[in-house]
Amino acid sequence: MATVTGSALRPERIELSNGLVLLHNHVPSNASVVVRALVRAGASRETHDEHGIASLTGRMLRQGTRNISKSALAEELDGMGAGLSVDVGYALVAVSIKCLSGDFLRATQILSELVCKPTFPAEELDRLRGQVLTELKEMDDNTRVMAERTWRELAFPSTHPYHRLTVGNAATVSAATRDNLSAFQTAWYGPNQTTLIVVGDVALDDAVAAAEASLGDWPGVRIERVESTLPASDLPPKELREVAMTGKTQADVVIGLPTLDRGSADYYALSFANHILGRMYFMGRFGEKVRDEQGLAYYAYSELHGSYGRGAWLLRAGVNPRNLDKALTSIDAELKRFLDEGPTPEEQSDGVSSLLGSLPRQLETNEGAAAVMSEIELYDLGLDYLERYPDIVRSLTREQVTEVTRRWIDPQHLVSAIAGPPR
Amino acid sequence: MALSVSASASFQQTVLDNGLRVILREVRERPLVGVWMWYRVGGRNELPGTTGVSHWVEHMLFKGGKRFGKGEITKEISRRGGALNAFTWIDCTAYFETLPASEIDLALSIEADRIYDTRIEPDEAEAERTVVISEREGSENYPEFWLREEVQAVAWREHPYRLGVIGPKSDLRAMTREDLYQHYKRYYMTNNASLVMVGDFETARLLDKIRAEFDALPGGPSPAALQVEEQPQTGERRVTVRRPGPTHYIMLGYHAPEASHADAASMVVLSSVLGGASSPIAWGGARGLGRSSRLYRALIDGELATSVSASYELTLDPYLFAIDATLRDGVEPARAEAAILKELERIQKDGVPDEELARTKRQLHAQVVYSLEGVTNQGFALGFMDLVAKDASAWETFPEALQSVTADDIQRVASRYLVERQRTVGWFVPEEEAQ
Numbered sequence: 001m002a003t004v005t006g007s008a009l010r011p012e013r014i015e016l017s018n019g020l021v022l023l024h025n026h027v028p029s030n031a032s033v034v035v036r037a038l039v040r041a042g043a044s045r046e047t048h049d050e051h052g053i054a055s056l057t058g059r060m061l062r063q064g065t066r067n068i069s070k071s072a073l074a075e076e077l078d079g080m081g082a083g084l085s086v087d088v089g090y091a092l093v094a095v096s097i098k099c100l101s102g103d104f105l106r107a108t109q110i111l112s113e114l115v116c117k118p119t120f121p122a123e124e125l126d127r128l129r130g131q132v133l134t135e136l137k138e139m140d141d142n143t144r145v146m147a148e149r150t151w152r153e154l155a156f157p158s159t160h161p162y163h164r165l166t167v168g169n170a171a172t173v174s175a176a177t178r179d180n181l182s183a184f185q186t187a188w189y190g191p192n193q194t195t196l197i198v199v200g201d202v203a204l205d206d207a208v209a210a211a212e213a214s215l216g217d218w219p220g221v222r223i224e225r226v227e228s229t230l231p232a233s234d235l236p237p238k239e240l241r242e243v244a245m246t247g248k249t250q251a252d253v254v255i256g257l258p259t260l261d262r263g264s265a266d267y268y269a270l271s272f273a274n275h276i277l278g279r280m281y282f283m284g285r286f287g288e289k290v291r292d293e294q295g296l297a298y299y300a301y302s303e304l305h306g307s308y309g310r311g312a313w314l315l316r317a318g319v320n321p322r323n324l325d326k327a328l329t330s331i332d333a334e335l336k337r338f339l340d341e342g343p344t345p346e347e348q349s350d351g352v353s354s355l356l357g358s359l360p361r362q363l364e365t366n367e368g369a370a371a372v373m374s375e376i377e378l379y380d381l382g383l384d385y386l387e388r389y390p391d392i393v394r395s396l397t398r399e400q401v402t403e404v405t406r407r408w409i410d411p412q413h414l415v416s417a418i419a420g421p422p423r
Numbered sequence: 424m425a426l427s428v429s430a431s432a433s434f435q436q437t438v439l440d441n442g443l444r445v446i447l448r449e450v451r452e453r454p455l456v457g458v459w460m461w462y463r464v465g466g467r468n469e470l471p472g473t474t475g476v477s478h479w480v481e482h483m484l485f486k487g488g489k490r491f492g493k494g495e496i497t498k499e500i501s502r503r504g505g506a507l508n509a510f511t512w513i514d515c516t517a518y519f520e521t522l523p524a525s526e527i528d529l530a531l532s533i534e535a536d537r538i539y540d541t542r543i544e545p546d547e548a549e550a551e552r553t554v555v556i557s558e559r560e561g562s563e564n565y566p567e568f569w570l571r572e573e574v575q576a577v578a579w580r581e582h583p584y585r586l587g588v589i590g591p592k593s594d595l596r597a598m599t600r601e602d603l604y605q606h607y608k609r610y611y612m613t614n615n616a617s618l619v620m621v622g623d624f625e626t627a628r629l630l631d632k633i634r635a636e637f638d639a640l641p642g643g644p645s646p647a648a649l650q651v652e653e654q655p656q657t658g659e660r661r662v663t664v665r666r667p668g669p670t671h672y673i674m675l676g677y678h679a680p681e682a683s684h685a686d687a688a689s690m691v692v693l694s695s696v697l698g699g700a701s702s703p704i705a706w707g708g709a710r711g712l713g714r715s716s717r718l719y720r721a722l723i724d725g726e727l728a729t730s731v732s733a734s735y736e737l738t739l740d741p742y743l744f745a746i747d748a749t750l751r752d753g754v755e756p757a758r759a760e761a762a763i764l765k766e767l768e769r770i771q772k773d774g775v776p777d778e779e780l781a782r783t784k785r786q787l788h789a790q791v792v793y794s795l796e797g798v799t800n801q802g803f804a805l806g807f808m809d810l811v812a813k814d815a816s817a818w819e820t821f822p823e824a825l826q827s828v829t830a831d832d833i834q835r836v837a838s839r840y841l842v843e844r845q846r847t848v849g850w851f852v853p854e855e856e857a858q
Contacts, residue, residue: 029452029453029796030792030793030795030796031792032789032792032793032796071715073714074714074715074719075715075782077711077712077714077715078699078712078713078714078715078716078782078783078785078786079715079781079782079785080785080789081700081709081712081785081786081787081788081789081790082709082712082789083708083709083710083711083712083793084711085709085710085711098709098710098793099709099789100788100789100792127724127726130726130751130752131723131729131751133752134669134670134729134749134750134751134752135729137669137670137752138669138670138729138749140669141566141667141668141669142564142565143564246667247666247667247668247854248563248564249560249563249564250557250560250561250563250564252564280501280502281494281497281498281501282485282494282497282501288494291554292493292494292550293550294550295549295550295551295552295553295554295557296553296557297554297557298554298555298557298558298560298561299561318557318560318561319557320553320556320557320560323553349502350498350501350502353502353503353504354501354502354503354504355504356504357502357503357504357505357522357523358504358505358506359504360453360454360455360504360523361455361504361505361506361521361522363453364453364455364796364797364798364799365796365797366796
């Protein structure tokens with residue numbers, strides 16, 4: 001198996017006195033840096049009436065702060081050649097700046113302005129609101145989005161944040177005020193809810209100094225673990241729902257069910273099963289049966305969402321409506337075969353070698369390394385996680401993978417959503 | 424005996440006796456290698472009736488040859504922790520594998536096998552027909568796809584660029600296995616290909632391995648050069664697409680010069696001033712740049728659109744400088760179009776201030792740096808520039824040329840190319856409004 005450097009395998013972790021955690025990895029091969037604040041202020045923090053507030057709050061961070069106007073921020077970032085992105089998920093808001101390594105210090109200062117001192121100007125909120133309302137219309141017209149939205153509505157109870165997409169809806173987006181956003185930011189954005197990831201061509205000492213200077217005096221907020229706010233959810237009954245959409249030619253399909261959380265002892269075995277079912281080789285068994293052998297779809301793959309609370313196992317496929325029944329039958333049969341027989345000895349062996357052999361590739365870019373570091377911190381995997389990972393994967397047995405898959409993927413609870421042209 | 428045509432500090436280029444161009448760059452930081460095989464065939468080499476054949480052939484190259492049976496290429500790469508894929512574009516078809524450096528022989532074996540010995544079995548070709556149609560249908564679900572296809576079809580009269588890459592359903596339904604096989608035989612040969620490898624290897628030893636795999640393969644009759652010459656456009660062309668959709672979309676396409684043209688660097692900087700920078704030589708880069716650009720401020724901050732972009736791509740023949748926008752709900756396309764034209768006129772009339780030009784160049788420099796992260800992206804840049812600029816060293820010289828572009832250059836190319844007589848305008852009108 002190929003090896004990776006010690007630095008890439010084991011990041012440095014420093015906790016500042018205000019609770020902010022810095023994870024650092026020195027990668028000098030490209031003269032750039034990714035500096036990313038992971039704030040535990042995603043959509044899981046919303047009350048039911050606040051649907052979309054986390055997303056709007058995240059998107060408003062770059063619309064003006066106490067010391068930088070929106071316009072000045074745009075000019076400064078472009079002048080540095082730095083890219084700023086804000087991604088709002090269920091658990092986290094990820095505020096990332098990718099910059100040339102010489103601009104790291106300033107990029108960290110800007111990042112601290114965004115997460116600590118946003119002002120949420122009312123006129124900018126109105127401007128963003130109009131934009132989001134159009135984006136929501138586009139999502140209503142998007143078969144992939146509609147399939148996932150419908151699947152979530154069936155798979156999770158209405159009280160659960162995973163029941164809905166994070167973006168909000170027209171009513172809640174229209175009603176949101178700057179005071180709502182400011183209150184949400186004040187409640188949930190703080191150093192003790194934040195992990196700062198620095199990966200790239202920056203030395204550890206410089207990363208620590210920048211974090212201390214820019215975020216060292218950020219006052220803390222109340223600590224509430226994300227998983228503690230998630231309601232319990234029972235497994236849904238088996239159900240299929242179709243959404244007819246005019247003007248479309250392909251149907252997008254989502255099939256799956258809520259499964260386990262990232263910290264579950266079964267996570268690695270189920271993840272391995274998913275690798276064989278929907279990823280390894282070329283989109284796994286589903287891709288082989290549905291696309292390669294029968295030509296029924298352009299894509300058919302599966303994914304396991306390890307998260308806080310019950311994540312989900314999902315299969316996604318894009319299918320011509322004429323082939324839908326055949327494709328669904330084929331998917332059912334393949335899943336049943338796996339539940340009956342588990343992986344073949346060849347699949348088990350290939351699964352191990354493919355997962356371990358792909359590690360250097362995953363860590364090749366700063367973004368890739370940052371993603372692994374995020375997982376280590378968020379799910380308490382330990383700084384030696386990547387060093388232990390080969391043994392974790394090698395220890396999995398076919399029997400264990402089969403048994404765990406049967407435990408978590410019960411066909412009687414599979415929920416299916418199809419969005420596409422009327423049939 | 425191979426001829427070494429170029430050796431710079433950053434890569435070594437060799438042409439084998441059979442015409443295969445070999446470009447090698449050592450990067451010893453990680454135990455990885457990126458392998459690219461580029462073929463000089465794509466949408467521009469197709470005719471009506473078999474449009475989409477290059478892309479369909481690309482799919483077939485994963486279906487088995489002499490040494491590797493159906494599915495074995497992906498299995499062999501995957502079980503070693505590698506990744507692979509391919510793409511077809513208007514000017515080329517390219518295949519890549521990124522895998523542990525210890526597995527370099529496997530990649531060479533795969534590429535040496537499928538260059539001549541892909542079987543294209545009739546039943547496999549038939550099974551892939553619905554996959555390719557499904558790929559097209561996935562794109563058809565998006566309004567932007569219909570608009571771009573219409574604008575391309577109208578912007579050219581003669582050049583095959585008007586046909587795109589995926590092909591219309593009628594061609595995809597009618598094409599035969601024989602069409603695929605003939606196309607494959609016509610264009611897949613050592614003297615129509617470049618092998619680019621970047622990563623953890625010693626160049627001299629790798630070259631020996633490459634010779635062992637490829638030297639025995641014969642070159643073939645060189646594909647005929649494209650004879651089509653697009654006549655100059657003499658006035659604006661307009662097209663409207665009326666379909667169900669969530670909002671209006673608009674696209675403006677201007678005929679623009681090819682990658683090897685002296686104005687290419689200026690066109691890249693012009694597109695970056697208008698819509699923000701992206702790397703012109705490779706995939707990847709940072710997200711979220713360009714919010715100080717002209718079109719972002721006029722259309723997004725101006726509350727006319729939710730997204731806007733300006734793009735100029737490096738191509739073998741003159742292609743399109745394109746401006747695309749998704750309009751806010753309720754905004755009339757004429758209003759957004761007027762706002763775009765106003766920004767173009769401002770540059771033509773007043774030029775670009777030094778500070779703005781410096782900001783744009785810095786963006787371009789940074790995006791190029793970001794886009795060269797990792798062996799896969801570096802292999803792309805070397806192969807792509809070798810193909811479109813006909814010189815792999817352009818992966819360094821072209822980014823340098825961007826930094827030499829002046830404000831006068833930008834004003835000049837904006838005035839020369841972004842003019843009414845070279846323009847095709849497309850509107851996507853949501854159908855319920857059109858009726």
